[in-house]
Amino acid sequence: MVSKHRARSQPRGDGVLLQEDSDAISYGNRQRPPQVGGYVAGPSCGAEQKQLKTIDQIADEIRAHKGCGFEPCEKATNMVPGEGNPNADVLFIGEAPGKNEDLQGRPFVGAAGKLLDELIASIGMKRDDVFIANVLKGRPPGNRDPKPEEIEHSWPWLRDQITAIRPKLIVLLGRHAMDWFLPDLKISADHGRAKRFRGQAYLPVYHPAAALYTGSLKDTLLDDFKQIPKLLEKIGELPEESPEIEPVFKLKVRKMLNQDAKPTAPVELAKQDTTNQESLL
Ligand SMILES: [Zn+2]
Numbered sequence: 001m002v003s004k005h006r007a008r009s010q011p012r013g014d015g016v017l018l019q020e021d022s023d024a025i026s027y028g029n030r031q032r033p034p035q036v037g038g039y040v041a042g043p044s045c046g047a048e049q050k051q052l053k054t055i056d057q058i059a060d061e062i063r064a065h066k067g068c069g070f071e072p073c074e075k076a077t078n079m080v081p082g083e084g085n086p087n088a089d090v091l092f093i094g095e096a097p098g099k100n101e102d103l104q105g106r107p108f109v110g111a112a113g114k115l116l117d118e119l120i121a122s123i124g125m126k127r128d129d130v131f132i133a134n135v136l137k138g139r140p141p142g143n144r145d146p147k148p149e150e151i152e153h154s155w156p157w158l159r160d161q162i163t164a165i166r167p168k169l170i171v172l173l174g175r176h177a178m179d180w181f182l183p184d185l186k187i188s189a190d191h192g193r194a195k196r197f198r199g200q201a202y203l204p205v206y207h208p209a210a211a212l213y214t215g216s217l218k219d220t221l222l223d224d225f226k227q228i229p230k231l232l233e234k235i236g237e238l239p240e241e242s243p244e245i246e247p248v249f250k251l252k253v254r255k256m257l258n259q260d261a262k263p264t265a266p267v268e269l270a271k272q273d274t275t276n277q278e279s280l281l
Pocket of ligand 1: 068069153
């Protein structure tokens with residue numbers, strides 16, 4: 001059996017190889033999901049990304065990034081790549097850096113971050129055990145909502161992070177993160193309901209910041225977090241979501257086309273790779 005560490009340290013050529021080496025044999029009884037599928041190891045991996053990047057390389061790239069013309073990147077005090085265990089079983093994905101995160105260059109360091117730490121501790125884990133990232137790596141001015149084209153613009157970094165970490169479970173913190181991965185769900189109805197989509201397991205939950213405004217949501221968050229250890233134990237038993245969830249990028253691209261987007265730089269659209277889709281379902 002190839003250990004997780006050893007398997008990860010081996011260089012991979014491109015997205016196709018990545019998918020081939022992520023099967024059950026490579027990971028023994030670890031029950032690693034097939035890599036987040038065509039869309040993480042998607043066409044841009046094959047075309048542009050010849051070498052799998054490490055978490056540190058991705059972080060360096062994000063911190064050095066400038067000149068794209070998108071407000072969150074251009075106006076950020078510090079870009080916030082995310083941090084944590086590069087071999088984490090659980091990857092938390094929030095929306096975007098806020099004021100404190102922007103100042104410190106670290107994710108979830110304000111009041112919502114304290115609550116996230118508390119939630120993580122409630123399931124017997126530490127912040128160092130998990131990886132914490134956001135959909136956007138720069139703070140939207142005035143904490144406004146991220147724009148679709150900004151999420152598209154930031155996606156390759158998050159995709160690379162997911163590819164490098166290979167989490168068993170992605171916990172989606174709040175509506176914006178959920179909407180990107182699992183479109184057409186409602187956080188009020190679907191929080192705490194784990195789903196597997198294209199091989200990857202997700203658990204949507206409320207954003208911790210929501211509990212700062214609505215106190216009762218803290219209990220809801222605690223309840224939803226309680227599932228995480230059990231989910232990790234039986235992650236292989238989580239059924240695949242119905243394919244009626246339309247692949248995320250088609251939706252996002254359509255939304256973008258319907259909006260008066262004004263990207264000032266070419267937006268890298270991570271198109272859906274259908275080549276290996278069947279093997280992932
Ligand atoms: Zn940018």
